[in-house]
Amino acid sequence: MSGFRLSTGGRIDRNTLLNVRFDGRRLKAHAGDTLASALMASGENIVARGFKYHRARGIYSAGAEEPNAYVHLRNESRLEPNARATTVEAFDGLISTSQNSWPDVRLDVGAVTGYISPFLSVGFYYKTFIGPFSGTRFWMFCEGFIRKAAGMGRGMKVDDPDSYDKVNAFCDLLVVGAGAAGLSAALTAGRAGADVILVEQDFELGGSLLSQPQRGETDDWLEKVKAGLKDLPNVRILTRTTAFGAYDEDVYGLIEHVSDHLQSPQNHQPRQRFWLVRTKQAVLATGAIERPLVFGNNDLPGVMLAASIQTYANRFGVLAGQRIVVSTNNNSSCQVAVQLAQAGADVTLVDARPHVCEVLAETLAKAGVAVLSGKAVICAKGRRKVVAAMIVPIDSCGKATGLAKRLDCDVIGVSGGWSPVVHLWSQRFGKPRFDEASASFVPDIRGRETVQCAGRMVAAQSLEDRINSGKSTAKSTLKALELKPSRKLHPKTPDTVLDTGWAKDIGTIWAIRDANDKTMGKAFVDIQHDVKVTDIDQAYREGYVSVEHLKRYTTAGMAPDQGKTSNIIALARMAELSGKTIPKTGTTTFRPPYTPVAIGALVGHVHGHHFAATRYSPVHDWHVENGAVMTEAGAWMRPWHYPEGEEVLRDAYIREATHVRAHVGIIDVSTLGKIAVQGPDAAEFLNRIYVNGWKTLQVGQLRYGVMLREDGFVMDDGATARLGDFDYFMSTTTANAAKVLAMSEHLLQTAWRDLKVHVTSITDQWAAFAIAGPKARDLLQLALSGAEISGEQMPNNHFVTGEIADTEVRLHRMSYSGELAYEVYVPSGFARHVWTALIKAGEAFDLRPYGTEAMGALRIEKGHVAGPEIEGRTTLKDLGLEGFASSKKPFVGSVLKGRPVLADPARETLVGLMITGEQGALPGSLIYSTNRPMQGHGEGWVSSTTWSPALGKNIALALVRKGKFRMGEDVQVVNHLENQSLTAQIVSPHFFDPEGARQNA
Amino acid sequence: MSHYSAFSVFRNALTGNRHWQRAWRDPHPKPSYDVVIVGAGGHGLATAYYLAKEHGIHNVAVIEKGWLGGGNTGRNTTIVRSNYMMPGNTMFYERSMKLWENLSQDLNFNVMISQRGQYNLCHSPAQMDAARRRGNVMRANGIDADLFDRVEVRQRLPYLDYSPSARFPIHGAIFQSRAGTARHDAVAWGYARAADRQGVDIIQQCEVTGYIWDDGNIVGVETTRGPIRAGKVGLAVAGHTGHLADMAGLRLPIETHVLQAYVTEPLKPLVDTVISFGAAHFYVSQSDKGGLVLGGDLDGYNSYAQRGGLPMVEHTLASAKALMPSVSRLKLLRHWAGVMDMSMDGSPFITKTPIDGLYLNGGWCYGGFKATPASGWCFAWTIAKEQPHQDNAEFTLSRFERGYQIDEKGAGPQPNAH
């Protein structure tokens, strides 16, 4: 018989019927159900198929440890693969479908792999598919099939319609887990006035108490504690929230499932919320997970963790089957058996130990539970679900000592003891300690300075112990928080006879074998990854004995459940084989997250445009309004070109550049980095950071400067103006602003602490516009008042202050384009005002805006270096900038720039290329001497290219080996990738107006 | 020892898989060896294998403090490629690629080298130009490379974000079709088994705690299992390079940093290739088991702890969603970390050291997995012949002194290149 809903009981709302579907079939679901309980109540036995052999699989547990019941949840753009049915809360409109099976779970063709399973022994893929041929073709052919067979759920290739939120939270105490221990801890700390966050992954508080019968003594306690907590405004309770990771410095990651229990998020709520919690103290009370016993066919639908059967009965009012066999090695199953009998099942308790203690025996008998001692289930019978259990007498290691007897049943509950959930603790502090008394791994000590553990997590057994450990750990955190515990009494601890825990007299058996030490049929250690006992044995034989080798070779513990029920069994088996103890065999490392976390949740709002900040010039809107095509420059948006009519980029930039050389143009250069260098030692600072000298610069002047990295390579260039005695205004390239500031700060805070200098980024505070062209001065003379700017009064490298449209501005004279040019600096808030005034004033001079493409063409014509040339591997000499370097003073990079390879005369140096023919070269092409094979790294490379409007030719800048000495030579310019091979002549990089007559006009 | 083949799998299956032999022995350390390699990661094991196979030096021990392959070899994101532009790197990584291509056959162990191709996306014209230069260098050196524009990338990888809301639009990509992934554990195991067959002793659970000195020369190692003398000692300890060099009194241009990796729950085939984002340090591929394997940047602080923090987790996953918005509902299954030997130019060292008897292999940064075969091959050569092979000739310690940084990024001396 399959599972069915009991007529009474359960913490469900029988009055609310929910529309819940699995593979199209309507399930009987109520509010308060999980998808798993609804499946079970509806008699769905097979809910999934195994990973490798595609064997039928049913619901195995009632929580996060579930290895089997994984489904596709929802559909289309909201499809969630690998949803764990045991923790999916039932909601109206829930659609779920089975995974990894074809045509469906009930009849899965893939199950034929079961017949060839001996050939699919552990690690077989490392030994085959190598192929007789060389190369990787054969394997990749096979790999295609393997990939299709592997995987579980399907990922969608469409956008997620839901949103996610992030909270940064702080508290005194984070309590993880709202079972008996966690609730007690939260109440104790809350009453003492601590700022507490209590998190619980379930949608209800109570932990394992929820698996107790309704309206019993424990419910009474639970209600009172919940009421007590409700009264405390300083306790924040987060249900449906998983603490998935514990990180250094007492940082915890939580995921709150805000809307996962609804068909879709309502009222603009996010689907999930990521809480990043920084806490002073933490109490981990994460409970324990039941451990299976391993036997033949232990993956058959109907084999379940014993206490889960109890959970389904008491919490959801669902009995997994009428005839239940519970195979156990510990006392915790007695309560299970009794309560299942009370719920109306026919229960046989098969206890591996020779005798059950008297008190329990009596209670069991009274409840009508049949008890078989010294026995265990060696094999489950049935094809698609359990129909019987084969029961054998065993010795203390789990080996059969007699013949198996068949006992017909619907369900086999298993309990091999319990594993404390040490995950969060171990993520941070490493390997747990093996506690012989409870045969389980526990935190190596109960408390660290800021982290305490309580409850079943430290193998506390009785309810009383669990409650007390919650209280006492909370008290010790209060000490650290310097708070006094309140005198208020906690609700009275319920006393339950059967609340025995698992540790006392626990038997040390893991897998049940026949007299020849063999399991009967396929006996799975890791059900989710289809790893059998024989696989562990084979791994051992092949020398994969360390836990990590074992795990990786067999894949045990690496499935989505991360081995929550299986890891310890694999270990125990390996220990047995190698004759070592379990602690000597070791454990694998616990890694976050505790349960899988949606990527979107950790991303929050940081996606699409918000992935990274976008920086805009204060006149950005003007560019857009006036038809500019914008382009990315690092984080910035800059006008690329301003097309007129149908113009494409090429037409537009040629027109713009030509216009600058013939008339006058204006370009927004607000993106340049700007740094205020202030203080009595500012000049000395500049003298050290730039290669050229700064001591002679007068107020009112500015100067072009070059900086090196400490290792002697060129880092950046730009102009710095002296505004006052101790006040300099530095500009950097757009790309390197942050780097220059960081280097300056670093040096000032470490090596140059004696310098009295402040460096402050003022990039965003100042806008800057370059006005270039023969008519630039005429225009500015009209627009600017309060300053004289005639050629004599204001030569190059000088600045003045004046007013444009009643706004104070600073005008620098300096040229990048090679034309007569100025830069207008204006506080950002007035940027647009001044810009539009300039545009207006410019009408008389035919002023036009130009973009970065035209600027690029102009600077290439002039042979000015920019990002493509200052690429981090070029020296002053390479770029023809060595003339700037002072020999009279040290500066950043001055020592290391003299290293032999940097000073090698055979290095690549900056040259111009005059390309022959109509076709232009592309940056990144390689350069070879004529008649030399076009192989290897080449003799240089092309850095920047353009069709020069001024020359009417295709030109380029390039770095060519010994380039300076090769003027006039013809070379090949080769772009292998795009099949382009051109001839070019090496020329000076200063293509246009090399004397600089125009800019000095 | 049994040869692996489909036939051996079949034959063993018939006898219940009870007759498989150990993949490698678990020997006791001998008092002395010709060569002792410290560190049984991929590099150390490969070195031992090639010492025996290529140079006939069989009296070799590889000494490992934990379990073989448990360092970065067993923690990395398994990307294999040879798209290096700088002289000194280009041909070394291409040697590695060529060795990868027949490694399974050579080791008689399927290391699952899957040449599924790798895309490096470009997000600006400047990045396209830089990619063109790299691609041209590759082509000119006989290495496959292609440059795709946005249209072509979109046809090939339709599930990336091409929408106007993408913060960094995709302009194109440079593609290496021979690049791909390999199964990291299998690489360690394959080399271990093959080396073991050549007579190499792999000694696990044995930590090197110091050196045996003789007149300023190193003539062996002190270990937790006693002293072991050696004609030559080779270090291949990745994140612990600084530590082991320090014991020998050497200071190296290497810093140890934490790097995390991430894997999602297993999924049916979704991403058939390797994709690197160009706007942030991020890349993705899908393992044969079905998990999306994600890689990102260093956490940014020096540490020997093999765990990282949430800020980099958030950033890496944000990069994933920025690149491929549909990953949003997929779940992160596990994230972990390794400790990286970050050199100051992003390139490694395979070299003799100033101390006689001590040889160094380290500085692998983010990218040493792909180098494993060539690294072992060249290190073996260097140890056996007392001089570097031309493919590792530039991987010296003196390169910084001379000014020959092998700086693929142009980022200058900082421990986060590549």
Ligand SMILES: Cc1cc2nc3c(=O)[nH]c(=O)nc-3n(C[C@H](O)[C@H](O)[C@H](O)COP(=O)(O)OP(=O)(O)OC[C@H]3O[C@@H](n4cnc5c(N)ncnc54)[C@H](O)[C@@H]3O)c2cc1C
């Ligand atoms: C998260 C992550 C992602 C990565 N992704 C990639 C990638 O996609 N592609 C790529 O090419 N590379 C990648 N790498 C880098 C790559 O993993 C490493 O460079 C490479 O594996 C290094 O191999 P190894 O053999 O030198 O080091 P390891 O595998 O770390 O081996 C060194 C060994 O030395 C041992 N050891 C240390 N100290 C001692 C001692 N005192 N005594 C004895 N033994 C000692 C260690 O236990 C360890 O086993 C990644 C690394 C990480 C951490």
